[in-house]
Amino acid sequence: MSRVCELTGKGPTTGNKVSHANNKTRRRFLPNLNDVTLISDVLGQSFKLRISAAGLRSVDHRGGLDAFLAKAKNEELSAKALKIKKAIEKAQAAA
Template identity: 80%
Template structure:
């Protein structure tokens, strides 16, 4: 399972552990990933994704999964999230 957010593409970063004696050793900063089920209003069902805590706040801020995916860039989304985005767009065009 990759350590990458499915909505924002946020992944591990690297940096240094710095001791009191100013010794530096390499380390990894991992994203805060959570398994969540988000509700899609257009599809009328839940979608399971592995996203970062900051992405979860962004989804809430934008008004739900459907609105978040509408503004999200396709290059940042995972294959599963891109599939859900296309399903939502298809359902919205059939509805209108």
């Protein structure tokens, strides 16, 4: 399972673990990923996504999944999120 946020594209980063004696060894910083069910107002259905805690706060801040995906860059989104975005755009154009 990939450790990448489906909405923001956040993934693991690397750095150093520094001991009390100032010895440095490489380590990974993993994003705080959660399995979340988000509801699309336009489509009227829910979607299960694996997103970071920071991504969930961004979704709430922008006013929901539909508003977040409308402003999100396509390069950052996963294939699943991109499919949802296109379905929302199609539904809005039809209405």
